[in-house]
Structure formats: C-alpha cells, structure tokens
Amino acid sequence: MPLSAYLTLSAILFSIGLFGVITRRNTVGILLGVELMLNAVNINLVAFSRFHGTEVGMVFSLFAICITVAEVAIGLSLVILLFRMRRTAIADQIDWLKG
C-alpha cells in the first residue's frame, strides 16, 4: 500500500477523534476522543518513518505514547477531583470561567 493510504487512514481517524472531542458531553468521553487523535498521529509518524527508511519517526512515536500515558493519568485524576468538587463529570456544566 502506498504511503498515501496510511496517511488517509490517519486523517480519517483524526477527524473522527475531533468529532468526538467536539460533541461529547462527558469529560471522560472527550478524553477518549483525544486518545483517538493521538493514536492517528502515531500512525502518521510511523508510516512516514518507514517510507523514509529511518527510525526517527518511530522514536518520536515512542515518546508520544509515553507522554500520552502520563497525560491520561493526570487528566483522569483531574476529572476525579472535579467530580468530587462539583458532583458532575459533564464538561458543559463546568463553566466557571464564563466571561
């Protein structure tokens, strides 16, 4: 399969992830959408890395995965904390920065 196929796949996944981030009400749901987007990026990186014959993209992708893990952990702990404070996990109800 040519490179463009992998890239197109990655683009589809990214768009779907974005859609999820925009439409989901639950905070955890939004985080899942973010996961999808990051995943798509990883596919992109590895595909480019393979088709250029270097391993740099894969290293980059490795780092991305690790950072994503850290981000998920902190994000979810923030969700739990928020839930404890306001008894809700629905993002639209967290609007205290309303101007």
Next chain:
Amino acid sequence: MTPEVVGFWVLAITLVGSALGVVLTKNLFHSVLWLALGLISTAGVFLLLDAEFLAAVQVLLYAGGVITVVVFAIVVTEKLVGEKISHTSTRLAGGIIVAAGLFGMLASIIQRAGLDKPRPEMTGDATAAIGMSLLTKFVLPFELLGVLLLAGLIAASYFARPEE
C-alpha cells in the same frame, strides 16, 4: 492481492469502525471497549509497517495501561454518583461540518502531495535502530521523559488523594 494489502484493508475497516464506535455510543463503558479494539488494531498497523517494537509498546501501554486507567476512572465517577452518567452528544451539526471539513482538507493535501511510491527495502532491524538512537541521539529526551513520568505520577496521586 498481497497479504499486506489484505491486512491493511482489514485493519483499516476495523479501525474506522471502532473509532466511530468510540464517538457514537451512548454508553461510556462501551466507548472504552471500542477504543481498546481500536488501539489493538493500531498495533496491527504498526506490525504492517515493520515496527514490531512499537506494536508491542502500543499493546502494553495503550491497550493495557490507558484502558485500565480509564475504566477505573469511569468506575470511580460512576460510583460516586450512584447512577449511570448520561452522555448524549451536543453540537452535532457543527462537529460534523468541522470534522468533515478538516478531513477534506487533509485528504486534498495528501492527494496533491502525490505519495504513491512503494515502500523502500528494510535495512537492518528497526528495534535495534530504535534502541541505538534512544541512547545516543535521543538520550536527552529519553531522560526527560523519565522526569516527566515521575512528575505525572506525583501529580496524579496528589490530585486524586482522598479527601480530608
């Protein structure tokens, strides 16, 4: 019809399907499961791309670690409320338009770039190459990553500490 092509299409369909499942299911728990499927399919894609090490890392960390954590979070928040959290979607129209628009742009860019050449031959072992660069060219980010993970660990445990 090489095995690679068949494998790609199968994995592609699975991936897209599970992605749609993540964003469209009403039940949050089901979303997580769809995500798990998607992550494992991604691992498959990595295998297609001769990135075995990454496939393993993907399964271990993502499918293993992240999903577990998310499930825990859902359980905790759901339990605290005592009822199932509803998660209907909003801003559907806007979301569709924006996502479709973005995809259109990306697709057109990819198309115009003309990346149709077949892949070059593999030279050497990818895993060995990754390991080598990690400890030579990318040793600084590697160490920093360690620090980051430590910070993340502390932060997460601090935020989620039990209430006094």
Next chain:
Amino acid sequence: MMNDPIALILVALLAPVASFLLLAAVPGLRRSGRPAAFVSIAAALASLAAAIRNWQLSGGEAVEPLRAVWDWLPAEKGPLATMGVLIDHQSTLMLILVTLVAALVQIYSLEYLHSEPPGSLGRYYAYQSLFVFSMMGVVIAPNLLQLFICWELVGVCSYLLIGFWYRKPEAARAALKAFWTTKAGDVGLLIGIVLLYRLTGTWDLVELRHLVEGGTVAAAGLGIITFCLYLGAMGKSAQFPLHVWLPDAMEGPTPVSALIHAATMVTAGVYLLVRTDFLFHQTPEVLALVAWIGGITALMAAILACVQTDIKRVLAYSTVSQLGYMMTAIGAGFASAGFLHLLTHGVFKALLFLGAGAVIHAVHSNEMKDMGGLFKRMPQVAIVFIIGTLSLAGVPLFAGFASKEEVLGATLAGGFMGPFLMLLTAAFLTAFYMFRVVFVVFFGPAKPAHAHAHADPHAHAAGGDPGFSMGAPLWVLALSALAIGGTFTLHHPESEFTLPGWLTPAAVTVALAGILMAWLTYQRQTISADSLAAAFGPIRRAALAKFWIDDLFEGIYRGVLLGFARIIGWTDRYIVDGVLNVISAWTLDGGDALRRFQTGRVGDYIFALAAGLVVLMLWMGGGF
C-alpha cells in the same frame, strides 16, 4: 535736557514707572512703608517739575505739536505701530494738571494713611506711581494704539486703588463694578480705533488730523467710529447710563478719589474727545448725542446729589454732573470750552475731595449727620473747602466761574437749547447741594464726638486742623483756585464764540439763588428741609433709588448673562456630555454582548478552535 521738551516729557513719564518698578521688584523697600512713599513722591515731584518746565518752554497757545516716535511693531512697509510722545498745547496743560494733583495727593496720603501697616502703604504708593505713569501715557500718546494701552492700564490702576482695602467686601465689589462698567465702554473704544485704522490705515493722531481735515477720508464710515469712541469716553467719564460706578468707587481712600475721580482718570474720556475733535466735527449727529447725554447726565447727577448723606457721595455725583458739563460743551462743537472746564474742575474738585478727607479723618465717619459746627475746630479746612465750593458754584473771582460760563455760552452758540436749560438748572442745584454740605458740616450745631476718635496716637487736638502733610496740598490747591479764578475773571479767556450779554448775570444769579436757598434751608431753617422733601416727593424717591439704573443693570446681568450661562451649562451637561455618555454606554453594551462568546465551556472553545483552523486552511489552501 532742561531745554528739550521731548527729553523733559520722557523724564516726566519715566520717573513714576521707575518708581513703580522699583517698588514692585524690591519687596523689602515696598514693605518698609514710609521710604517707599518717599520714592514715589520724589518721582511725582520730578514729573511735576518736568511738566512745568515744559510749559514754560512752550510759550503759549499757538505752538506746533512736537512729536517723537519710535518703531514698535516692525512690518514690511514701515512699522505697524509706533510708540512715542506728542507735545502740544493740550497735552502740556493736561500734564501739569495730572502731575500737580498726583504729587499733592501723594504728599497728602502720607498723613491720611498714617495708620496703614507699612506693607500696605508701600503697595499703595506702588499703585500710585503706576497710575501716574499710565495717565501720563494717555495724555502724551501720539497714536490711538498707545492711548488705548495706557487707557486700559489706567483702568487697572483704578481697580487696584479703589479696591485698596480689599478686605472690605464693599470696596472689592466697587472696584469690580468700576472695572466692568468702564470695560463696557472700552470695548466700544477698541472697536472704534480698529475701524478707524481700517478706514485710514494709520493710528497716528497728527496724520489722522491731516487726513481728515484734508478731506481724504470718507465721512460715511466715521459715524460708527466716532460713536464707538464716544462709548469709551462714556465709560471712563461716567456719562449716563455708565455713570453707576463712580459713586460706588468712593469706597477707596479719599486721596484716591481726589486723584482718580476728580482730576485725572474720569477726565480721560473728555480728553479723548478733545484730542479727536477733528473726527467728531465730521459727524454732527454724534456730537448732538454727546451734548444731549451730557446735559442729561449733568441734571440727573445734580438731583441725585441733593439726597445724599455721605459727604463723598455728594462730591462723586457732583463730579458726574460736571463731567456732563464738559461733554455738553464738546457736543456743542467747542471742545476748548470743555477742556478749560476740565482743567479748572480738576483743581477745585481735588481740593474739595482732599478737604472732605480732612473732615473724615478728624470725625472718623463719612456721614454728614456725624459732622457739624466744624468751623471752630478746623478753620483752615473750612476756609479751603468754602473756596472750593465757591469755585464749583461758579461765583466770580473763583476758578469755576469763567469755565462754567464758557460751557454755557458754547452750548447756546451750538444751538442746543434743551441741554442749555438742563445745565442751568444743574447750576442752581449745584450751588444748592454744595452749600447744603457747607452749612451742615461746618456751621450749625456741633455733633457729639465719636467713640473711636480717641486712642489714635497721631490724633490732632480733638480732631482739629490737619498737619503739614495734609494741610499744604490743601492750601496749594486753594491758592491755585483763587489764582486761576482771579486771572480769568479779570482777563477773560478767548473763545470761539461770543457770549450773549445776559448770560453772565443769569449764571451768577442762578448760583447765588442756589446759595440763598441752601442758607435758608439749612442754616436759618426758615424753609424746612422736610417740607422741601415732601414737595418733591416722587423725584426724591426716585433719586434715593438712584433712578433704578443700578437695578436695571443688575436685571440685565441676571437675565441676559446668567440666562445665557444657564443655557450653555445645559448644553454642556446634556448635549456635549450626553454624546460622550451615549458613546460610553454603547461601548459598555458592546462589551457585554461580546462577553457571551466566553461561555466557559471547554467544548465550545475546542469547537471554535477547530472551526477556525478549518477556515484558516481553506483560506490559505485555496482549492481542494
């Protein structure tokens, strides 16, 4: 220098201004009081000496005017304006009057104001020096621009001197009233001067005279000009209805009244008209106006003087009345007659004011009811005061006799019957009210001494005749009045018209009739003053209300000026501020509307982000 008139006049001019600058710039000297006074008096005497020497050199009437000018405002085709001096017959005589009265008044003030703190005294003499300088500036100005500048300066000095005791609210108000009223006239003066410049292209008096008498100036535009110039004279010379400031100006110290309101400042208006009479001769309608207003002023002021109880107010109204005389003569077309009366009036009115000052100084009150039988206590003052009164009444052998006759003759010769009758009636009243003062103050029963006539270290024995400082000026003026009177009675001044034979006896009879009336009423009490008052009831009431002219001005001020101010205030608050307030409100409302973008919801923000990204890519990417 002693033989060069220009240099002499410059000395006369610059001595007082040097004194003023010295006193103004050296606070130590000024605050020392009596040394400051001596500086100023020395300057005034120097000016007097220079003026007299200049007169000696001039040798009589028909002398060519001497002029010296220096460029002031340079411009391409010759200077726009010049400064300098103009010495001719009129300015020579006027200069003597001004410096003489100024010097005498300054000497007199040493004793009159002896109880002033030294700082105040220094301030007083600084103002006096400045005043002398500015008045002389008006007198010797060769062009109208310099005249106007010095004219305004005179106004400022009169404000400073009338309001000398500035802590007294009446004095402050009076000073302001004087300034405002004369300013109304000054606006007219400025307009007139500028219009004249536009018409003729020059400010210079000598050039103007040549242009006008040579017939090269269109008479059409001159009517407005002369009227505007007359407005300026009306303000300064207290013609009806701008006379209201002069009686109130009596709040100032009496020597100030003697200087400013008898001999010098108020005569500036008359002097202006005398100086520019060649312009006025081209506009007989304006001259007629001058004559009529002069007559009205003379009569009205004489009536008002009859009901005054404050001795200075009597003299103030008398001044207004006599100014009316001068103006009437000018209006009749004979400026020289008016000028003659100006000179004689200056002498005896100053005498009367200084004499009244001596009385006030002894009795510590301005009101005539507190005075009486003072002939025994202060015989010298009484004698000089009576000399002054006889001059004012126009009795032969005294100063005012000839000049009053000239004025009456001029009015008749000009054909102004109405003003003539007004002046004649005013003459009767003048004699009447002045001798009323004499009889009440100096004769008649003595009033008990006042409570405050005691712990004064400089007090004369029970308030008797004044010392040298006050007495000498009085005698100088009295003797001058006698000398002038005697000279003119025996050696009649030349006039441009013939006096009808019946005029002199008629005038003298009228004066004696007034004196007799006063004697009967106030000395012999044959005619009761009350029955007189009752007989003229309505006139008397109107006179006590000052013919409601003050009220008219106040009404105009409140109605027009304040009303206009209120309109402007409303416009400022509601329209000008209103526009700003509306803009501000719109800004705030706009801000509030924009606030709604900040919903605080993460989903909205991400949506906006993504949408913006897509739009950006579309815009930059162009086509698919």
